[in-house]
Amino acid sequence: MPREPILTPAANPDEDDRELRPQRMRDMVGQREVMERLDIAVDAARKRGESLGHILFDGPPGLGKTTFATCIPRELNVALVTSSGPALKAPKDLIPYLTNMEENAVLFIDEIHRLPKPVEEYLYTAMEDFRLDIVLGEGVNARTINLKLKKFTLIGATTRAGMLSAPLRDRFHMREHLGFYALPEMTEILRRSAKKLNVRLAEDAALEIAKRSRATPRIGNNRLRWIRDYADSKAGGNATLEVSRAALEMAGIDTLGLDKQDRGYLETLMRVFGGGPAGVEAIAHTMNLATDTLSDEVEPFLLRSELVIRSPRGRVATAKAYEHLQLSPPADATDSQRPLF
Ligand code: ADP
Numbered sequence: 001m002p003r004e005p006i007l008t009p010a011a012n013p014d015e016d017d018r019e020l021r022p023q024r025m026r027d028m029v030g031q032r033e034v035m036e037r038l039d040i041a042v043d044a045a046r047k048r049g050e051s052l053g054h055i056l057f058d059g060p061p062g063l064g065k066t067t068f069a070t071c072i073p074r075e076l077n078v079a080l081v082t083s084s085g086p087a088l089k090a091p092k093d094l095i096p097y098l099t100n101m102e103e104n105a106v107l108f109i110d111e112i113h114r115l116p117k118p119v120e121e122y123l124y125t126a127m128e129d130f131r132l133d134i135v136l137g138e139g140v141n142a143r144t145i146n147l148k149l150k151k152f153t154l155i156g157a158t159t160r161a162g163m164l165s166a167p168l169r170d171r172f173h174m175r176e177h178l179g180f181y182a183l184p185e186m187t188e189i190l191r192r193s194a195k196k197l198n199v200r201l202a203e204d205a206a207l208e209i210a211k212r213s214r215a216t217p218r219i220g221n222n223r224l225r226w227i228r229d230y231a232d233s234k235a236g237g238n239a240t241l242e243v244s245r246a247a248l249e250m251a252g253i254d255t256l257g258l259d260k261q262d263r264g265y266l267e268t269l270m271r272v273f274g275g276g277p278a279g280v281e282a283i284a285h286t287m288n289l290a291t292d293t294l295s296d297e298v299e300p301f302l303l304r305s306e307l308v309i310r311s312p313r314g315r316v317a318t319a320k321a322y323e324h325l326q327l328s329p330p331a332d333a334t335d336s337q338r339p340l341f
Contacts, residue, residue, distance in 0.1 A: 053173030062218025085114030
């Protein structure tokens with residue numbers, strides 16, 4: 001019998017997510033190369049009866065980092081314990097996790113780039129030698145206790161691989177980047193989610209929602225839930241293409257899948273900063289948003305869609321962005337400001 005992962009309340013993915021989240025790796029769509037490498041690593045660990053090497057997942061939110069982290073222990077038939085960078089404020093918060101871990105179990109730390117430095121340092125020997133050096137007392141009375149740990153696998157997830165210190169990054173045996181999903185993959189994810197949610201989703205509607213989901217499964221699933229409500233309330237539960245389009249329009253989601261916040265970013269860049277170059281902090285301040293929100297959640301898709309480019313002097317809106325928002329580029333744009341695409 002596969003074990004049910006133990007999820008701590010702090011990091012428990014919400015119930016809705018749980019309902020749609022694939023339970024096994026074979027149920028996941030896309031990320032083929034990552035999946036192939038993980039399959040081999042998991043298979044080898046299982047055959048040898050050893051713990052799997054530590055794995056770091058990075059990529060924008062909603063692309064499957066937590067899903068991989070919850071599927072892998074099921075494949076290995078081991079327990080999963082989860083926590084997150086911000087929840088582990090001091091080394092004492094980490095110690096119970098490590099000392100209570102069963103042999104070969106998985107510890108998942110979400111947002112691992114937000115671990116405070118002293119906590120991170122405790123992880124080094126734990127990851128490398130499965131040992132904890134705990135310092136008790138202070139000054140001349142200080143003593144170090146070496147605690148042997150059971151072998152375990154650390155799975156870290158981050159939206160900012162670049163913010164991880166080199167010593168921590170280097171202790172992961174596998175580092176996997178999760179990229180955006182291709183259209184056929186998004187369509188398949190939506191088809192599967194529609195089945196689980198009992199939505200009568202037309203094939204052309206699935207494709208349309210996929211196109212408007214910013215290549216991100218979590219966003220696709222959220223939009224599908226809204227379309228289900230809309231269809232139930234207004235269309236007898238039939239999510240046709242027309243019904244789906246009307247629902248998306250009502251939610252302020254445009255033909256490229258951008259929402260109000262995405263368009264707000266582009267409009268700020270174009271209207272306030274003349275199309276750029278502008279620093280992300282300046283854009284965030286003007287929009288009254290946290291810089292992290294912009295750089296983690298908004299910018300990756302705008303960059304990928306070539307609506308914005310990054311230049312050494314800041315972000316620049318492209319001709320495609322002006323066209324999409326039906327605005328005209330500034331007449332006095334200098335060469336570096338002139339949209340390149
Ligand atoms: P992250 O941890 O990267 O923010 P999650 O793993 O929580 O993202 O994914 C968000 C949701 O998207 C999941 O609940 C799941 O329903 C869906 N999802 C993510 N990746 C996949 C995938 N490869 N196949 C199917 N559904 C996926």
